Amino acid sequence: MKMLTIALLALTGLVGLATEPALAEKAAITDVTGRRVELDLPAKRVLLGEARQVHVVATLKGDKTFETIVGWRDDLVKKDADTYASYRDRFPDIEKLPRFGYVGNGTFDLEAAIALKPDVLTLNLESVKAAEEASLVEKAEAAGIAVVYLDFRVDPEKNTENSIALLGEIFGAEDRAKELADYRRAQIARVTDRLAAAKPAFPKVFIERSPGISGDVVCCRTFGPVNFGRMVELGGGHNIGSDVITGTFGDLNPEQLVLANPDNVIVTGANWAAESDVNQYVNVGPGADAKAARQRLADLMQRPAFPGLKAVKQGQVHAVWHQFYGNPYDFVAIQQFAKWFHPELFADLDAEETFRDFHQKFLPVSYRTGYFVSLEAGDM
Template identity: 70%
Template sequence: MRVLNNIVLALVAAVIAAAPAVAAEITDVTGRKIEIELPAKRILLGEARQIHIAAALKGELVFDTIVGWRDDLIKKDPDSYDGYRERFPAIEKLPRFGYIPSGDFSLEAAIALKPDVLTLNLEAQQAVEESGFMDKAAAAGIIVVFLDFRVDPAKNSEKSLEILGQIFGAEARAKEFIDYRRAQIAVVTDRLAKAGAIERPKVFIERSPGITGETACCRTFGPANFGEMVEKSGGHNIGSDVITATFGDLNPEQIVVAKPDHVIVTGSNWSAESDINQFVSVGRGADPQAARERLTRLMQRPAFATLDAVKAGRVHAVWHQFYGAPYEFVPIQQFAKWFHPELFADIDPDRTFREFHQEFLPIAYRPGYFVSLSEGGE
């Protein structure tokens, strides 16, 4: 199936390359109506982690029209970067850019690449507009398109997928991705609906602990993003009781009082930017034993050591980068298995993600995206 898909993609790409781009209007996630020639011939990814979506749309041809990208993949998700570099060695020479809100993005260097379009994440919108970047990019003939897989994924993920499908000339593939994603989420939500009034365990999910000493405890999620994944999986996100934004902080006493039934931390390989290196490194090809040791040490902090969830081993780590890509069907399945092991005994999130790689992605699957302290994760 994968070989056949690659052949089809190659034939489609050949047809697209031979045909002129067509002027069209798209609407990005901010509601801006944008005139653009589609498919775009030269694409600059304002976040390199958008490669997780672009690769699912274009497969082996994903880098044919990408002329540069932000440096976040190699800094925040080097294990995924290594996977793509193994398959596409030339990306080591692909120009990298900084983050616009941080002031380390070189517009002059970007202009030199002559991109048709620059894709940016929604959270950069305010800084981009206030800095005058939009006007400067427009004057240089660069079209800015905002996407969102993070701030309000329930509202914007499918729309963003459709937009990238248009930009890359892969509308049909984008629809297949959307359909697959919906079906895999429904595996959990439909079964929960049929189960009726089941008890929802209380869940505290901590955002990237151990990455920096500046945030000892306890950053978490409100009702969106990972908070929403917890709810769709049949749990109750305790952060949503207090926080209305995407992210926010609870103090240790609030966690102790809340008495969560499960504790989940998000982790990734942040060795390139961490100042304390106490994070849980989960992700593509991660070492589960090393991750489990890090997770154990994090649970020795005063806010956690006395929790019944910790004593019972109902402590887990999930790949942080699920929060910025429409792959949330994988953690939703895994969370459901943790929260309701009997109801979801037959669900295999690892198999699901492996299947997704085989069907959509040009790189091989390697496990390591989850770890638990208890045997079997229950």
């Protein structure tokens, strides 16, 4: 179905445009691909090529999060429905905000995007190949739209702070962007500095990517040395996926998993009701039902290869909110991993309290628990 029509132009400007943004000046920025991009800053009209970038925009703009956003991809409502609901409750007019498909799979409607007259289109790094094949950048620039690539997923350790800074410039919130980057760095250091001093042995960890979301993937999709794989390492664990996989994602076969026999198993989960074909995923995230999530997690551990694992036998089985993998809130997951892997060393560390503090300092929506769950005695 065509994601957008010209008729939606009438909706443009309905979402939070009461306050006039700062006067724009022509400037040049360098995006995460190394491209030099000229545009007026701060931008007056922004099209988010991934709606989940709102996790960053909200920290920068607070109550004015949607002041200059004229459209966004449809991924937030599909892949992170509970977060979408939180922002819809706080900003009801986002229901009217035009939604687009994904550049990476060819469902992005450039003609409709041009009709919205954005100053800038922000895309994720993994869209580069598809955008090049479609000559999207050239077509957008011909229509007066600057294209800026960001990355919170492919190589977040390399690109997160730069991406935060880029959004800070685009939205005229450079000081706030620095505060966010400094906060994130300090929270990660609470783990890495202590690990460096204590030098504990790192347990073997298998982190499984979104099991139960699709019947096409039974076992064992995981992460290489970046993204969640790197979060595991920063949290004091040895990511067994990194022994085999060199990229962001990849698959282990069940025999490899049994041979590795990890000390900890973690699965990623979220509210994927809008796109799952089997509905066996673990729903964790803002406001999630912990009892229901534990049952789903226990059910997943009944699959072949899992019941005999050391982690399952010893009750070291956990679930983490999948969306930590694509935004700069990764410090929360790193802290929780450290607590799971080294409970005595990090007895005083509370990732939930850290995330609650972050909401109070940075975000326009209230904190709700539910981002983590672990199996308890009697769950298996």
